[in-house]
Amino acid sequence: MEPVLFGCRFLTQYYKQLPLLRHIIKWTYFGVTTGVIAGLGVTLFLQLLAWAIAVWTQVPYYYFFIPPVLFLNSLLVQWLAPGISGGSDKMVEAIHQKAGYLPLAEVPVKIIATVITIAAGGSAGKEGPAAQLGATLASAWGRFLQTTDADCRQIVVCGISAGFAVVFGTPVAGAIFAVEVLFVGKILYDTLYPACIAGAAGYYVAYFTGISYVYRDIIIESSCYLAMGAIVLGLLCGAVSVFFIKTIQQCGRHFDRLQLTKPVKALIGGIMLTFIAHFISPLYLGLSTELLETGVHGDSIPAAAFFWKTVATAVTLGCGGTGGIIMPVIVVGTAAGNLFGQLIGSVDIQAYAVIGMAALLAGAVNTPIAAVIMAAELYGSDVIPYAAISCLISYIISGHRSIYPSQMIATGKCPAFLTDTGNTVRCAGKTQAGASKNPLQVSRD
Template identity: 45%
Template sequence: MKQKFYEEVTLFASVIKWTIYATIVGALAGLATACFLHSLAWTSEQLVKIPNYYFVLPLAILVSAFLVKWLAPDAAGHGTEKVIESVHKHMGRIPLKVVPVKLVATVITLACGGSAGKEGPCAQIGAGLASAFGGLLRLDNVDRKKLVICGISAGFATVFGTPVAGALFGLEVLVLGSMMYEVLFPSFVAGIIGFHVATLMGVQYQQYAAFVTPMFSGGKFLEIILLGMWCGLIALFLIETMKFSHKAFNWLPWHYTLKALFGGTLLIVIGKFLSPSYLGLGLDSIDAGLTGNVIPIGAVFWKSIATSITLGCGGSGGIVTPIFYIGVAAGNLFGQIFHEPNLAIFSALGMTALLAGAANTPIAASVMAIELFGPGIAPHAALACMVSYLIVGYRSVYPSQLLGIRKSASHKITIGMPIGEVGRTEFVTREKSLLGVVVNIMDRVRHKDDPK
């Protein structure tokens, strides 16, 4: 009896402790995210008044790359990736100077037309503040790591207004196929607090539930699976395009300033001769798709290219907002091909399914669909997200994400290694698997046809 009493007391104390810690981290992340979003909105509003404002992109990316390289190299890339790396390799230790540098560099990149997202900086800012708070309290490595994960969750929840999905994303994105349940409670607390603090600070979130009204029957089951496959292939294209862009810019024997200027010039070409809608956050195009309007066929391809160039040449920003854009465009195109009358629902499903595939976060993406578009979309979103997640295989927009499971028992692959280090997957034929049965049938037919 005494042992059970101490057990309950310990758990009670743990709940109190992590409620306090996560509340503080959530409040810090909410305040910082609100400042970032207001700064980005004001700067973008001023620059967009200037005709061809994106012509300053070469200079903007140059300044962004300079700030990151000389003031906070840990702020390089698209935010969340660096945080994942710090969690796995440095027990969540993130220099505090990353916070202001990432904020300023990202505002410069996005406001001037760089194709990137706003969630990566918020996740990195939230994680950086959480790491500093953990250092101030002199927490051990385990607790500091938990706090940083809470910071990721709070940043993601706050930037999109999805507290539950944000909490789940912060956990699910770390390891493919595995979640740290011991951090689930504080992540929920941090996400919810961060969301409410940002709301009190005047941050407003778009509501789409009125436009996305599911009207599906059982006959649409196969179509949703096809949509998931389609989004998985598009996610795979985005991942490989980003990988190629980073390798290409690293291969160029130029100074980083020339790479930034060259990348910015390529983005000007895309904006001038194709469409400015492929630059910046692309929120207008996302809104258009989610309200049932037709999106140009080339949007999937060109947004992927623009995003890869921006992040590859030294621009600062996240990747999830471009994923939303590309996912909306992919779902919209799928709906056009199948002559669907309700393009909004397919755009919404495409948006969350692409996130599930590109980031290997099917649970967070499914919950996000519910938070953004209402509970009616839940079964179809879950199905599309899971299929997209499986189709992508062992690839991710976050190379530091650890491999936690095999997506198929027929794959021979090492568990526990970063996805970016995964080489060619070895295929093992199992006798009773579907492919194993097909192979056996083909072998029998071949032997039967062979002359004796």
């Protein structure tokens, strides 16, 4: 009799686990297929961008051509797809308010406009467009499969993960970024598994189709001085995050106030970028990979690099240039960390540059965990404790601000900010002034 009872109990427990097994199988399939689709699309985008940059930068004094190129680029966008304005924040907004819907028809124009902007010398990033491209392809895939709105949202998150992972070669950080970037103070743990699968799938697709990645383990000797330096750098990066976000916003508002057509605004922005390149330095144009690599290597870079890179990015995006904002955040953070190491006369300038990179990403994007993991994947595990300290401080200091205004505030960063809970970052602090809360309410569990 006992074997029969044992067998019944076993079958009962087995059937209770079947929904979990079905869930794993379902989201493994969705994660792999979404990762492969997004990985192929983003890989094509990166190869096209690399080719365009290599060709265009061979032109002597290429930055003198930025004004007419941005003018023509703006005409192209205005003619073919005026709806692509709004940048990478659109993917966050789509998940919160549009059930993950992102129009596929805009993808070709978005890719071409981004490639033209960055290759010509516009200070913008490739990570944001890559994540948005992955999200858009994932949205189309979810609609093709006729999934529910809830499933489509999760598939779009998988696309963000794959896009981020392909650009950096950091599949784990890509997954964490995708589930962390949507909310301030909340992580979508139910989406973490498919996001990890999609990030890994996208990464291997890119790797086997010719995208190469450079990983550099930096050796850090543990010390109290470095820990104290990380605390101070976290405070500074929080302040720089606020400066960066405010500069981007104010520059955009100033261009919006101009009673001019969008192509003319782009022409003016191009003239300003040419001025920066000719009279300050061309280091602040495009992706600024040379500035980033020099800073991370520990060599000295211009003291005002973080300032001019911020200004160049604000002008590029404010005048209507198409591109992402995460890469400029990373470059500005690296420059700030490098400068901090120089000012205190530290021998750990390389470490401070990496910590600054992660801390500014945490403060400006509200993704402290993804920032720490990305630093570890790119530069080794020695940086983790110091980056964690700095990232969390920067995240708190930046307050309810973000380069993605559509982020939802799930939990306030401190008790004084709890009234912002349930709002978007865009509406933070305005509830008591009469602004209505976002209709999407967020639970605190």
